[in-house]
Amino acid sequence: GAGVSQTPSNKVTEKGKYVELRCDPISGHTALYWYRQSLGQGPEFLIYFQGTGAADDSGLPNDRFFAVRPEGSVSTLKIQRTERGDSAVYLCASSLSLAGVYNEQFFGPGTRLTVL
Amino acid sequence: SQQGEEDPQALSIQEGENATMNCSYKTSINNLQWYRQNSGRGLVHLILIRSNEREKHSGRLRVTLDTSKKSSSLLITASRAADTASYFCATLTGAGSYQLTFGKGTKLSVIP
Numbered sequence: 001g002a003g004v005s006q007t008p009s010n011k012v013t014e015k016g017k018y019v020e021l022r023c024d025p026i027s028g029h030t031a032l033y034w035y036r037q038s039l040g041q042g043p044e045f046l047i048y049f050q051g052t053g054a055a056d057d058s059g060l061p062n063d064r065f066f067a068v069r070p071e072g073s074v075s076t077l078k079i080q081r082t083e084r085g086d087s088a089v090y091l092c093a094s095s096l097s098l099a100g101v102y103n104e105q106f107f108g109p110g111t112r113l114t115v116l
Numbered sequence: 117s118q119q120g121e122e123d124p125q126a127l128s129i130q131e132g133e134n135a136t137m138n139c140s141y142k143t144s145i146n147n148l149q150w151y152r153q154n155s156g157r158g159l160v161h162l163i164l165i166r167s168n169e170r171e172k173h174s175g176r177l178r179v180t181l182d183t184s185k186k187s188s189s190l191l192i193t194a195s196r197a198a199d200t201a202s203y204f205c206a207t208l209t210g211a212g213s214y215q216l217t218f219g220k221g222t223k224l225s226v227i228p
Contacts, residue, residue, distance in 0.1 A: 031214065033215070033216075035216075035218075040220070041220055042206075043206075043216075048214060055214070058215075105161070107151075107158050107159040110157050
């Protein structure tokens with residue numbers, strides 16, 4: 001079946017603008033995760049959802065970042081008043097569930113955000 | 117913050133040779149996973165090893181886990197040019213947390 005998809009694949013914006021990044025998880029996966037990866041680094045956790053609710057948003061860097069998953073499927077990561085330091089690849093992943101030790105997360109191709 | 121740390125940061129080998137990458141982590145874990153990433157984009161899951169397992173195989177991949185040393189290794193046998201990528205270890209600490217914590221990765225180059 002289809003994997004995790006993310007749109008857009010690339011987004012260029014100007015400092016101070018608002019952006020939305022979308023993630024479509026694998027059908028039937030109840031858990032969804034957002035990570036951010038800066039150049040030369042490993043991905044860093046931002047937030048994850050179990051169903052519609054944000055189970056852990058401890059990785060969001062500040063209140064300019066917000067994510068929703070209103071129907072328990074598609075998720076949108078929203079960044080207000082973008083800053084140049086927000087430039088990174090934003091990765092989304094999904095897994096069948098949170099519970100259990102077989103928590104294999106399947107990643108999407110990412111959205112490369114560039115803030116000018 | 118990043119818990120895992122891969123070693124070496126970069127590795128260059130000839131096609132057909134074996135590649136070994138190591139990962140160290142700091143806290144107790146539920147499981148450890150290895151991912152591959154091409155060209156800085158999507159991550160491909162390679163293998164998951166649980167904290168009560170010591171070794172796992174998948175095709176040309178062999179992963180070991182030593183929880184007493186808080187370390188893991190990934191061995192790729194008979195490497196191919198297509199194995200050229202960055203490899204990351206990621207840990208799941210459990211205890212109510214389901215976020216993966218990644219290391220900085222090892223950049224592997226396999227020369228044809």
